[in-house]
Amino acid sequence: MASKAVPSETQRSKLERKERVILEAARAIFVDHGFDGARMQEIARRAGIGEGTIYSYYESKAELMLAVLEQFWDGLTLEAEGVMASVQATDFFDRLQALAQYHLNTVIVNADFINLTFALRRNNSEVSVSRDHLRHYVAVFDRLFLRGQDRGELRTDAVLWQARDIFYGSLEYSARSIEMTLEDDRKPREQEPVVEQMVSLFRAHYGARPEREAADGATLAGLSRQIEQLTEKVDMLSGRLS
Amino acid sequence: MASKAVPSETQRSKLERKERVILEAARAIFVDHGFDGARMQEIARRAGIGEGTIYSYYESKAELMLAVLEQFWDGLTLEAEGVMASVQATDFFDRLQALAQYHLNTVIVNADFINLTFALRRNNSEVSVSRDHLRHYVAVFDRLFLRGQDRGELRTDAVLWQARDIFYGSLEYSARSIEMTLEDDRKPREQEPVVEQMVSLFRAHYGARPEREAADGATLAGLSRQIEQLTEKVDMLSGRLS
DNA sequence: CGAAAATATCGAATGCTATTCAATTAGCCT
DNA sequence: AGGCTAATTGAATAGCATTCGATATTTTCG
Numbered sequence: 001m002a003s004k005a006v007p008s009e010t011q012r013s014k015l016e017r018k019e020r021v022i023l024e025a026a027r028a029i030f031v032d033h034g035f036d037g038a039r040m041q042e043i044a045r046r047a048g049i050g051e052g053t054i055y056s057y058y059e060s061k062a063e064l065m066l067a068v069l070e071q072f073w074d075g076l077t078l079e080a081e082g083v084m085a086s087v088q089a090t091d092f093f094d095r096l097q098a099l100a101q102y103h104l105n106t107v108i109v110n111a112d113f114i115n116l117t118f119a120l121r122r123n124n125s126e127v128s129v130s131r132d133h134l135r136h137y138v139a140v141f142d143r144l145f146l147r148g149q150d151r152g153e154l155r156t157d158a159v160l161w162q163a164r165d166i167f168y169g170s171l172e173y174s175a176r177s178i179e180m181t182l183e184d185d186r187k188p189r190e191q192e193p194v195v196e197q198m199v200s201l202f203r204a205h206y207g208a209r210p211e212r213e214a215a216d217g218a219t220l221a222g223l224s225r226q227i228e229q230l231t232e233k234v235d236m237l238s239g240r241l242s
Numbered sequence: 243m244a245s246k247a248v249p250s251e252t253q254r255s256k257l258e259r260k261e262r263v264i265l266e267a268a269r270a271i272f273v274d275h276g277f278d279g280a281r282m283q284e285i286a287r288r289a290g291i292g293e294g295t296i297y298s299y300y301e302s303k304a305e306l307m308l309a310v311l312e313q314f315w316d317g318l319t320l321e322a323e324g325v326m327a328s329v330q331a332t333d334f335f336d337r338l339q340a341l342a343q344y345h346l347n348t349v350i351v352n353a354d355f356i357n358l359t360f361a362l363r364r365n366n367s368e369v370s371v372s373r374d375h376l377r378h379y380v381a382v383f384d385r386l387f388l389r390g391q392d393r394g395e396l397r398t399d400a401v402l403w404q405a406r407d408i409f410y411g412s413l414e415y416s417a418r419s420i421e422m423t424l425e426d427d428r429k430p431r432e433q434e435p436v437v438e439q440m441v442s443l444f445r446a447h448y449g450a451r452p453e454r455e456a457a458d459g460a461t462l463a464g465l466s467r468q469i470e471q472l473t474e475k476v477d478m479l480s481g482r483l484s
Numbered sequence: 485c486g487a488a489a490a491t492a493t494c495g496a497a498t499g500c501t502a503t504t505c506a507a508t509t510a511g512c513c514t
Numbered sequence: 515a516g517g518c519t520a521a522t523t524g525a526a527t528a529g530c531a532t533t534c535g536a537t538a539t540t541t542t543c544g
Contacts, residue, residue: 015492040531050494052533061531118418119361131422161419162412162439169415170407176360177407180373197404205447226469233476240483257521282502292523294504303502 019057022047027068035065035116062127066120072113073133076106080140092148093203099144100171100195107175114172141167158206170198261299264289269310277307277358304369308362314355315375318348322382334390335445341386342413342437349417356414383409390448400448412440 025047029038040061044051058064080102087098107114121128141164148154174194267289271280282303286293300306322344329340349356363370383406390396416436 039529044495051531052495053493055532056492115357115361119357134422159439162436162443165412165415165419165436166408166443169411169413170404171411173407173411173414177403180376194404194407197401201404201408201447205443226473230469230472230476233480237476237480237483293502294524295522297503298521 018047018049022049022054022057022064023067023071026064027071030065030068031113034112035061060127062120065116066127066129069113069117069120069129070133072110073117073129073137076110077133077137077140079106080137084140084144092144092151092153093199093207095144096148096167096202097195097199099141100167100198103168104171104175104195107172108179111175111179138164138168152208154206155208163202163206166201167198260289260291264291264296264299264306265309265313268306269313272307272310276354277303302369304362307358308369308371311355311359311362311371312375314352315359315371315379318352319375319379319382321348322379326382326386334386334393334395335441335449337386338390338409338444339437339441341383342409342440345410346413346417346437349414350421353417353421380406380410394450396448397450405444405448408443409440 022043026038026043029043029046032038033042038061040054041051043064044054047054054064058067080099083098083102084095087095089095089098117129117134142160145154145158145160145163149156149158171194178194264285268280268285271285271288274280275284280303282296283293285306286296289296296306300309322341325340325344326337329337331337331340359371359376384402387396387400387402387405391398391400413436420436
């Protein structure tokens with residue numbers, strides 16, 4: 001009986017396993033050779049299957065790459081969430097710094113995949129990474145930011161999408177610049193301060209400012225208090241004089 | 243005699259003209275069909291020459307695209323400089339807004355070329371847009387920024403490369419987001435405030451603050467001084483009265 | 485259990501293109 | 515003019531994704 005109990009369940013998991021094997025092989029080959037450089041034959045060989053078989057799992061090379069990319073972004077999302085979970089600090093800016101450092105590094109290391117994510121739509125018709133996968137990734141930032149607002153560390157009138165554009169946009173642009181200066185003969189731009197500068201901008205621009213100080217330490221609330229006291233005194237004096 | 247004077251000068255300019263014709267045809271076809279969709283045959287037909295002839299002008303399809311891209315970036319540089327020249331305002335932030343508006347629009351309209359600029363390096367070996375062409379383009383921003391510093395409109399301790407990364411990075415990221423929400427069923431994000439927000443961030447973060455004034459011209463330091471003087475007077479008076 | 489039906493796999497054949505190259509043409513010089 | 519060089523051509527080549535008929539494996543059901 002047991003020997004007969006081999007229903008579609010087993011078959012399904014078998015197919016799913018094979019699909020994972022193909023995806024894993026594809027990922028490896030794409031990483032090594034890029035999209036154009038990757039040969040379907042080599043992917044098939046690495047997955048231990050025939051060339052044609054790939055096409056019963058994925059429509060085309062482009063769709064295979066797309067599956068790899070979506071898996072890639074999901075992986076990034078998990079990693080970013082992992083970074084957020086492992087940061088001890090509860091302070092918004094410390095956590096932001098950790099996320100920024102992670103993202104910058106990721107973007108530099110995986111520049112090719114990230115470019116392909118947005119180039120695929122153009123080159124190959126109708127094929128593009130689902131927006132949901134990208135949305136999930138940036139949601140890590142969004143949650144951090146909203147929490148910062150809830151905790152009163154960030155201005156409540158800050159515009160989330162603008163902060164997000166600045167965060168991810170600047171970091172990706174910086175990564176490209178860093179890469180370019182690396183291949184360059186010229187003095188490479190220091191990578192280190194990028195993240196610090198970013199955090200410091202966020203602190204200055206989005207940080208809640210319970211008390212903005214002038215150069216000499218004067219604050220609005222402080223001055224207001226002094227004026228009240230003065231007014232009292234003056235009133236007293238003028239009362240005595242009359 | 244005159245009929246005989248047809249030296250290499252004529253020949254050279256003829257070749258150069260043909261090169262321009264090829265480039266123009268390639269540009270048109272690439273714009274219409276993208277890189278992969280473009281057929282060398284069609285480019286040749288449009289340029290009115292044989293297929294093989296292209297290869298005596300450009301090594302490969304990728305190098306042809308590269309030439310198109312470099313021409314494209316040079317064109318953008320000229321246009322950006324044109325925008326800067328045509329803006330009447332001398333105020334830094336007004337000029338910045340004009341540049342931002344131009345860049346955002348450009349990035350949205352030419353998203354495919356811009357992606358290809360950075361994707362080419364990855365896909366096709368050894369082929370990438372010369373960094374100089376990109377540098378020239380961003381130099382428009384750099385000059386504007388440095389001038390703003392010279393004129394005392396911007397903090398002198400502002401870091402140029404950071405400002406540049408934020409400017410171009412955020413705008414490009416915003417453009418992608420806008421594009422994505424456009425193809426989306428969801429409510430599209432409003433494009434308009436992107437530029438305004440950007441300028442306002444620059445004003446707040448990089449603007450020189452010789453004395454941040456309230457609406458009525460009051461400054462913290464000024465009020466602080468006035469209060470000190472008042473306090474002195476009051477103390478003197480109260481001393482005299484006692 | 486066994487055979488038919490359905491499904492999955494295979495890799496040689498196909499088709500599409502960028503690229504090459506041998507033949508041809510046009511330009512230049514004496 | 516006529517020889518020499520450089521440019522041009524498009525048919526032939528070659529590389530690769532994709533298809534498809536043949537084959538193997540699994541499932542179904544009498």
